[in-house]
Amino acid sequence: MSDETRPDATGAHRNEDPHGIDTRIVHVGRDPFANHGIVNPPVHHASTVLFPTLDALVKAAADPTRGVYYGRYGTPITHALEDAYAELAGGARGIALASGKTAILAMLTAFTGAGDHVVVLDNVYEPTRALADQFLGRYGVEVTYVDPMAGAGVADHFRPNTKLLMLEAPGSLTFEVADLPAMIAAAKAAGVRTALDNSWATPLYLKPLAMGVDVVMEAGTKYLVGHSDAMMGVLSATEEAFPALRRAASEIGAPPGPDDCYLALRGLRTLSVRMARHRETGLALARHLAGHDMVRQVLHPALPGCPGHEAFLRDFQGSSGLFAVELQPGSRDRIAAMVDHMALFKMGFSWGGYESLILPADPRRARTATRDRWTGRGPLLRIHAGLEDPADLIADLDAGLARYAAAADA
């Protein structure tokens, strides 16, 4: 996309689009008749970009993120993906980076420097904690972890030098849903910026910027790409917060490759239908498991009993296919008897693809403020509901739980 066709930083054009989100997903970031009528945007592989004159060079250098300037700042397909994400997220502009974790780094560093303090929900994605503790910590930023169920009480942890509140809902592995409006209001009242990891819900099921969050990211690796074949991080922000975020992303300098941007844009076109199926199947599995003898608790935000269920009903437009179950207490051998012989559910990191996944998890590793809550509990399994026939998935889980029940405790 050229200077002229790339949306301006005001985001004003978006408010004028009268179409529903499914329609916009089909058309966003795409201009077939600028490319021989070909439906999908072209991929350019580029590092060097040539300028015909000194004038052109100087003009481009004034804002390297606007046009096509140098490969590290992206190529037209990067810009198409960035614009598409900004449009769906309802932000001023978008940024694509090489992974979700890189996007989190940009969020954490955009508003903080030595001597600052950040507040992070205790149930954030474990690598987010690693970035906060190790990366920020090494550069003189202090971190406090708070109970995700603290609501407006998060304000008790703010200090005069608190610059950022890092949110994620539902929480990684444990799926509690924080009272986001209460936390966002508390942060605003204290002049603290808010950033939110929206990987679970995607812009289809949660609109953090409309709720008052300053910066939102998602691991495009998960539902956006949707086929387990590329790493991607995407970000957007309010017009006011965007320049600092853009600066941090440019300082990090980790662009996604053009082929991966293509895959993310292609994944985006079917996001809505895939999410509807992940949601339906996830709910079917969760409800089935909730009635199973070997299951102590299902941690799915859409099911009553999951902490924050009411906040979920109030603030989210839907659930994705990722949730967890706490089993009746049992040994590692019994877990192995279950997960080593699944027919359909496979073990592996990440999620958001078309295939179903199962992963034993121990939240205590990645909790400080709420570690007690997860001690003395049965084993936790994280489940990603893929696009297979739900009845086949239920049969696979039932057979696995029968193995779990039958195996001897070591």
Ligand SMILES: *Cc1c(COP(=O)(O)O)cnc(C)c1O
């Ligand atoms: C996977 C994940 C990330 C990181 O994404 P990568 O692309 O793997 O770096 C961030 N947040 C959440 C909630 C995730 O699940």
